[in-house]
Structure formats: C-alpha cells, structure tokens
Amino acid sequence: MNAVNFHKGLARLFKASCVCVVTLSAVLSLFVSVTFGGGAGRAETAAFAKEERTVYLGGTPMGVVAKSAGVVIYEITCVITKDGSKTPAKDAGLLKGDLITAINGKLVFTPADVAAIVSKTQDKELTISVRRSDKNAQFKLQPLKDSLSNDYKIGILVKNELTGIGTLTYVTTDSLEFGGLGHKITDGVTSCNNAYVAGNILEAKISGLIKGEVGQAGELKGNFVNSDTPIGTLHANNIAGVFGKASEKLYKGRPMVAVGSRKSVNTGKAYIYSSLSSDAPEKYEIEIMRLAEQDEIADRSMVIKVTDERLKDLSGGIVQGMSGSPIVQNGRLIGAVTHVFISDPTRGYGIYIDWMLANNK
Numbered sequence: 001m002n003a004v005n006f007h008k009g010l011a012r013l014f015k016a017s018c019v020c021v022v023t024l025s026a027v028l029s030l031f032v033s034v035t036f037g038g039g040a041g042r043a044e045t046a047a048f049a050k051e052e053r054t055v056y057l058g059g060t061p062m063g064v065v066a067k068s069a070g071v072v073i074y075e076i077t078c079v080i081t082k083d084g085s086k087t088p089a090k091d092a093g094l095l096k097g098d099l100i101t102a103i104n105g106k107l108v109f110t111p112a113d114v115a116a117i118v119s120k121t122q123d124k125e126l127t128i129s130v131r132r133s134d135k136n137a138q139f140k141l142q143p144l145k146d147s148l149s150n151d152y153k154i155g156i157l158v159k160n161e162l163t164g165i166g167t168l169t170y171v172t173t174d175s176l177e178f179g180g181l182g183h184k185i186t187d188g189v190t191s192c193n194n195a196y197v198a199g200n201i202l203e204a205k206i207s208g209l210i211k212g213e214v215g216q217a218g219e220l221k222g223n224f225v226n227s228d229t230p231i232g233t234l235h236a237n238n239i240a241g242v243f244g245k246a247s248e249k250l251y252k253g254r255p256m257v258a259v260g261s262r263k264s265v266n267t268g269k270a271y272i273y274s275s276l277s278s279d280a281p282e283k284y285e286i287e288i289m290r291l292a293e294q295d296e297i298a299d300r301s302m303v304i305k306v307t308d309e310r311l312k313d314l315s316g317g318i319v320q321g322m323s324g325s326p327i328v329q330n331g332r333l334i335g336a337v338t339h340v341f342i343s344d345p346t347r348g349y350g351i352y353i354d355w356m357l358a359n360n361k
Helices: 088-092 111-121 309-315 353-358
Strands: 002-004 018-022 026-033 054-057 061-076 079-081 084-086 099-103 126-132 135-141 156-172 177-180 196-210 219-225 232-238 241-246 256-259 268-274 282-291 302-306 326-329 332-341 344-352
Touching: 061 088, 061 111, 061 219, 061 232, 088 135, 099 111, 111 126, 111 156, 156 196, 156 219, 156 241, 156 332, 156 353, 268 302, 268 332, 282 309, 282 326, 332 353, 344 353
Parallel strands: 002 026, 018 332, 256 332
Antiparallel strands: 002 018, 018 026, 026 156, 026 332, 054 156, 054 256, 061 099, 061 156, 061 196, 079 084, 099 126, 126 135, 156 177, 177 241, 196 219, 196 232, 232 241, 268 282, 268 326, 282 302, 302 344, 326 332, 332 344
16 A cells, blocks of 8 residues: 555645545545644543553644754746846756755755845855755855846745644653654655654644545644644654653643553554544544554554544544544553545554654654
C-alpha cells in the first residue's frame, strides 16, 4: 500500500495534513493543515497498579505551528528585468525544496530576512547556503532588478512555517510532555528530514467537517484560538509524531489512563477518542483487525476499522485531522490513529504507543 502523506491533506490544512490517506492502495495521513485566518464519552480507564505508567488521555484537537530551521524554497520564479524574463535562482542551481540556512554567512530564519539581505546587497553576488537531502551545499548568484517593482530579487518564494490541526494523544503525568499526531509532519516540498523541528501548540476548535467517502478522504475544519497564547512548545517532529512541553491547558481536567505496551495489544474491540462535533472527546468503538510484529519503530503498527455507527454516520469513518486520536483497549492507551484508507474510510492505520513514548524527545 502506498502512503500518501496526509500532507496532501496538511498541505491543504497544512498545505499538508494528516490522518494520512491510504487507498487499499493509497494511504493518507490525517493531519489537517489550515490557514490562520453526541455527548462527551468518559475515558475507559482501567484500575491500574501504582507501578504502571499512566498518562493524561488526549483526544482533543490541537493547532500546530512548526517553524523551519531556515527558510524553505517552495517555488522557483522568474524576475522580469529590462532585458526580459530571467531565472537567477534556477540558473545558479537552487531547487524547490532547498532549505536556505544562510546568505553571505548570515543566518536567515524568515522570508523578511532574505528580502532584507537581497535588498541591501542589490546587484552584488550572493553566496546561498542550503540543506538539500540532509547535505550542505552552497550556490552563488547575482540579484536582478525587477522592472515592475524596482526591487532586487533572486527568483524564489520562501516560507518558514507549517500550520495545521491534528489530535492530542497524551500528556505524560511526570514530565508533562505531550505527544500527538502519530506521524511526522512535512510540507511535501522540502527534501530535508529535519526542516521543521520546533514551534508552538495552540488551542484549536473544530468548526465543521467534510464527510469521507470511497475515493475521497474527509477532513475536519477548524480554527486556532488565542493564537498569541501557546498551550505547548514543540521540540520534536519525527516518524512517531510531534512532541513537546505541555502547559496546564493541555492536561488540566483530563482523565488519566494506564499505558499498554504493544505486547499487550490484541485484535478485536477497542476504542478511539476524538473531538469531531464538540469540545470534549467522544468515545467510538473500533475493531483492531491486524497487528504488525515490530521490534523497532514503524508508523503502521495496526490496521483498524470503525464499527461505531455514530462515527460512520457523522464522518464516514476516519478523516483528516484525526491523526493522534488515542486508541484504548482494555482500559489502556495502546496507540494512536495515523492514516485512513482512501478506498474505505472506515479503515486505517494506527501506531503503537510504545513508539510515541520512545520518541518523545
């Protein structure tokens, strides 16, 4: 099965999104990217022994603002000069997806940083330092004066952040570290594995949804709330999800649940917790259909199927934006939803909670 980085969803909500989508030939991750601008179920918590690890149970939407370690080229453009259309960046060898880290030795972090250096340098040669496929490279080019704006340009469009909505999986009770999404977020453009490694978590509110159907993944619609007041700090973005430090807003009032290792997971009945139509997580029944034997981290640990008629009626099954929805079996948190099958929106993938907790760094 081919994975379609929900970052065709995130690329729409994040201008990439994810629950990832899978057709039983394609998979879509369920993170939903966004541009700024029936009753709550009780957590199925088991009576747990003191020595068992416990976490605060997630299931609520969270806004993610991931910052790049530089600026990412998302488009190579032309510059209209008095001598016609020119492409200085392309001619110098720069590519869409390159991560620009410095210009003339000066670190750049925002599109404004790039514009300021180019404007100040004018027509003098620039040395552009980039990361491409996790390797360093340098390119030299000369800015050209744009006849329409009279500004000096080098023929690139850049960005330095991704924004989107996913679902919180847990917050640890000891260190107050959060984990969510269950998969990495990317922009579908950059070739660098660690382009987006830091940022903030914001409060988010679901405002509607597009129901999933065969051949077309559904998605949650939402907005960021109080965007000037982060409720968490992002410090890791990897194959197991997004992780960071939680503020009280992320865990206050949440039920605690014991953690179940992958060895304790069985096929059969389980539940997911997700917020699709209210502020509080709703509990929905699913079936774990197949389990993967994994001794090292992987992002498709189990195949799940939605059996709860309420969820099927509401959303058609699993939709983008549900990435990170906790999976609970026998009163223990055992994983998170990560992908949906495009050919059957009631089915998708989940990741073992072991891999999220192990990569919470």
